[in-house]
Amino acid sequence: KAGVTQTPRYLIKTRGQQVTLSCSPISGHRSVSWYQQTPGQGLQFLFEYFSETQRNKGNFPGRFSGRQFSNSRSEMNVSTLELGDSALYLCASSQATGGGTEAFFGQGTRLTVV
């Protein structure tokens, strides 16, 4: 069974640009979550999608957005990039059938903003 796939693995962007990151969940998983990981703030929740609906959003500015497609694949977009957006962005998928359902993480996309 293929794991969670994130593309691209590495990105370098310039301040002010926008970026789109992609996540393909494990087959059969309908929930996709996104997290930002930085040395200073650790792992922070961005948003979660289930069956194309955003069920929850973390405390991030509106420049961060996402969507989920009918095949459960998800994208997140960051507009007007700032230096502080440099981070490892992790996508996780789960069956989301209950609170004890584990999340499976992709390898992440390392975004560097210069």
Added chain:
Amino acid sequence: AQSVTQLGSHVSVSEGALVLLRCNYSSSVPPYLFWYVQYPNQGLQLLLKYTSAATLVKGINGFEAEFKKSETSFHLTKPSAHMSDAAEYFCAVSDPGTYKYIFGTGTRLKVLA
């Protein structure tokens, strides 16, 4: 609100020694708790999870954790450290009401030869 505290951002042990990584949780309801491991430039890999079935949970790579409600703890242990255990370890609690995981700040484990 649920939260997780990991004591010790860095832990060093000798190869073959006991590994003990500490995690305390705060939850108003019975929690679902997880331990994840992250190797450099990789995503998070699930080590084990607690979902109230048993207080002693065995995971992969010889790790286990014990849920202690009276101490609100879920410490991770491994009897004998191996060089390949060097990584960062995260304790997490899931919040079914908000569909998110709340992570601790992580503990970086160093294994000394």
